[in-house]
Amino acid sequence: MLELDLRSRKPIYEQLVDKIKELIIIEVMKPDEQLPSVRSMAQELAINPNTIQKAYRELENQGYIYSVKGKGSFVSPATPQPDIEKLIQVKKELAKYLSEAMFLGMPSEEIINLIKEIEDSMGGGS
Amino acid sequence: MLELDLRSRKPIYEQLVDKIKELIIIEVMKPDEQLPSVRSMAQELAINPNTIQKAYRELENQGYIYSVKGKGSFVSPATPQPDIEKLIQVKKELAKYLSEAMFLGMPSEEIINLIKEIEDSMGGGS
DNA sequence: TCAACTGTACTACGTATCATAGTACACTAC
DNA sequence: GTAGTGTACTATGATACGTAGTACAGTTGA
Numbered sequence: 001m002l003e004l005d006l007r008s009r010k011p012i013y014e015q016l017v018d019k020i021k022e023l024i025i026i027e028v029m030k031p032d033e034q035l036p037s038v039r040s041m042a043q044e045l046a047i048n049p050n051t052i053q054k055a056y057r058e059l060e061n062q063g064y065i066y067s068v069k070g071k072g073s074f075v076s077p078a079t080p081q082p083d084i085e086k087l088i089q090v091k092k093e094l095a096k097y098l099s100e101a102m103f104l105g106m107p108s109e110e111i112i113n114l115i116k117e118i119e120d121s122m123g124g125g126s
Numbered sequence: 127m128l129e130l131d132l133r134s135r136k137p138i139y140e141q142l143v144d145k146i147k148e149l150i151i152i153e154v155m156k157p158d159e160q161l162p163s164v165r166s167m168a169q170e171l172a173i174n175p176n177t178i179q180k181a182y183r184e185l186e187n188q189g190y191i192y193s194v195k196g197k198g199s200f201v202s203p204a205t206p207q208p209d210i211e212k213l214i215q216v217k218k219e220l221a222k223y224l225s226e227a228m229f230l231g232m233p234s235e236e237i238i239n240l241i242k243e244i245e246d247s248m249g250g251g252s
Numbered sequence: 253t254c255a256a257c258t259g260t261a262c263t264a265c266g267t268a269t270c271a272t273a274g275t276a277c278a279c280t281a282c
Numbered sequence: 283g284t285a286g287t288g289t290a291c292t293a294t295g296a297t298a299c300g301t302a303g304t305a306c307a308g309t310t311g312a
Contacts, residue, residue, distance in 0.1 A: 025229045069288045070279030097220040103151045104213045195259045196308030
């Protein structure tokens with residue numbers, strides 16, 4: 001289900017956060033759907049449960065999931081609150097990667113197509 | 127000239143790479159223009175020369191600058207070779223931040239405007 | 253020639269982060 | 283109660299980051 005790069009410079013828990021976040025954004029995981037338990041996912045991915053929990057905690061802090069002690073962790077029913085600081089930071093990163101991609105030769109048409117694809121996968125995700 | 131966030135989670139040398147890369151991309155720094163020496167920039171920014179050198183080495187590896195022993199470091203005269211692997215990686219990051227920005231409520235029109243701004247600052251950079 | 257500047261390459265050290273391992277506790281469902 | 287959840291600790295080893303110091307090679311200009 002999830003592919004991780006254990007040799008990457010990027011921490012495992014951050015990779016997890018990114019992947020799960022993506023699954024939620026493109027609505028592969030629906031609101032209130034239960035995520036695998038900390039322990040089962042740890043076993044499946046052959047990594048430590050603490051690492052999974054760190055990822056889940058981060059996702060909860062960002063509003064993408066919620067956890068209930070004794071029950072499990074679930075996808076948040078609604079869009080996370082528009083965290084303004086978070087959005088500002090994301091915009092900065094976005095601008096950075098836009099500049100670099102265009103500098104490396106990615107045509108703006110391709111980027112706009114990418115935006116449209118994302119728009120479609122978010123809105124009518126069937 | 128350059129503003130760094132020493133308390134950031136992001137390594138200083140990476141911040142340096144990003145900032146200088148941006149100056150080159152938007153052509154504030156012209157081809158063959160000399161960069162401050164490792165030692166002078168270290169003094170100016172009050173950080174260790176080794177950190178500057180690490181940033182310069184990374185910029186050289188990516189093709190943005192070149193260094194000549196005894197003379198100094200200079201902006202590369204031409205666009206770095208279209209590093210395909212690099213571009214693929216940048217595209218992935220770009221897609222990630224595009225998704226997240228739109229998920230957090232950034233309208234696609236705003237993103238397209240951002241693209242145009244970047245396009246302008248690259249082409250006719252006066 | 254020589255001094256002063258440049259880039260470059262090391263070693264060593266302290267610190268922080270990451271990931272693991274292990275243990276423990278609280279809560280829920282059956 | 284038992285088995286499953288989330289959660290919170292401590293401890294340990296590995297790695298990356300930044301600093302400090304030293305050294306060497308090449309360029310420049312007096």
